[in-house]
Amino acid sequence: MTDLAKGAEPAKDFTDGVISTALARDEIDPDEIGRQKPQKIGRWLRSRNMTVGIAGVFLFVLFSLITNTFLTMFNLVNMVRNVSLIGTVAVGMTLLFIAGEVDLSVGSVLGFLTIVFGGLTVGIGIDPWLTALLVILCGIGTGLLNGLIRTKLNIPSFIVTLAMLTAYRSLALIVSGDRPVSVDPTGTFYVVTGGTIFHIPFLILWMLAVTFVGGLVLSRTRFGYHVYATGGNLEASRDAGINTDQIKLAIFAITGGLCGLAAALLVGYLHVAEPTTGTGLEFLVIGAVVVGGAELTGGRGTMVGTLIGTLIIAIITGGMVLLGYSQGVADIATGILIIVVGTIDLLLRHAGARR
């Protein structure tokens, strides 16, 4: 059977000779000549992270050269900390994109949940740890609501979450009376959220931990496989017995939960809950995910890619701000980057694939 089983990449139980003989035989097959480039796309996917990574390094070097404050420990740490909540929420958004869904409401949900946090811990006086837990549960609730409307009523997630974007922002403004609430930042909760360890902000560690767990779930679990399958071919997944609605519901809930986590982290860091928090966050989160290689059409994306995308947004924003531009100008630069990356992807796709 060895000559038939040449697909065995990791297993070392047959020789290169056998493999290449078999391959050579296949290449003589006139039906299949020129169609066999299976390794290429895998290499390309890996190299896509590579290409985007190189672009990031290029920007990094560029900003290091044209400013003298960019390449300082203080700035680098600041820069990454500034995107750590984007990176945290982007983990959920990556899952959604891979499943062919999107959540535009993340920024508003985050803003609303910071208000909930402030209300619970200041207004009612609940312990911040418990508050954080409740806020995460509340976030899961918002995600479930998005997911239920998406799957049960079969309304496109773009529409559902666009409505929620407005709804939660308004709710945040109404509930808070448009006034920020300050929290009393004493206790370990405020250390492990807003503090640092060995000069590294906990916010960054939270982002890395969430990304790591997200990556593990996506690439190593049956759930992750089903997320890819759902976005890759919905009907085939259903025929194969995958409960695609349940998968979608779960990842909307995960995304909502991550918004809750981000809200708790943000209040832990800023010590204030403001109703306008997170305005426009969806743009940066989706930007990170798209630059990272996920596509709204589903089936494509990785957590490593999203992390790279997040860091590139950090570099662009950080660099532009150091150059004296406003966040608004930095956002324009990010927008241009998204379009450039999207165009390159499209061109590569046409060049690399048959369809």
Add this chain to the structure above:
Amino acid sequence: MSSSHEPFLVARGLSKNFANVSALQGVDLDIFDDEILAVVGDNGAGKSTLIKILSGAHQPDHGEIRIDGKITRITDPLRARALGISTVYQNLALVDLRDVAANLYLGCEPVRWGWFIDRQAMLDGARKVLADLKVHIPSLTAEVGQLSGGQRQSIAIGRATSHRGRVIIMDEPTAALGVKESQKVLDLIIRLKEAGTAVLIISHNMRQVFTIADRIVVLRHGRNVGTRWRSETTPDEIVKLIVGIETGQGV
């Protein structure tokens, strides 16, 4: 041949309506354990509807299905699989962006500790399934969207066979293939039969049907207008049944 024993699956009086279209009207069908059964008929005759009922994708409006003599409801594709019925759909139902191994195990990935993919088991199993089918796939980690039509067909069939079912249903498995790739699929179907798996194949190709089938079921306007042993009929008779020139009742 398989005439001596009881059929594994017996369908009686299957009817199915879509809105105002009557896709099936009282179709009877038997499937024996080690035969190749061809279902033929014009476009719109109800072939796909019939196999979708058998594979759990559709529920019949009327009629009953018995498996090993017991009345059985095939409620969904998973149930069908559990009953030993696997289907290779006309569109193959592959996830193009996923690799060969993930597609072979779509929906039933082997896991450790309940959650984590047992990648090694998956690769070993995939290798074995493909080896049993004698098909060449250059890499188990290649995205199936990058493979040729024949290789994709093999993976879809491999997935169906890996469930170790009693019957594999194939909806026009060679329609999108070239001559050479079609021949490979036909060889594979014969090997499946030799290994004791029944195959129900839908095909428009009379030559193919007469090369591999043991029995031929002809559908016309949603009715079973004839069932013939291959050895007791001719392509001419089958074509006449398909177009409805000479109606005769079969076995």
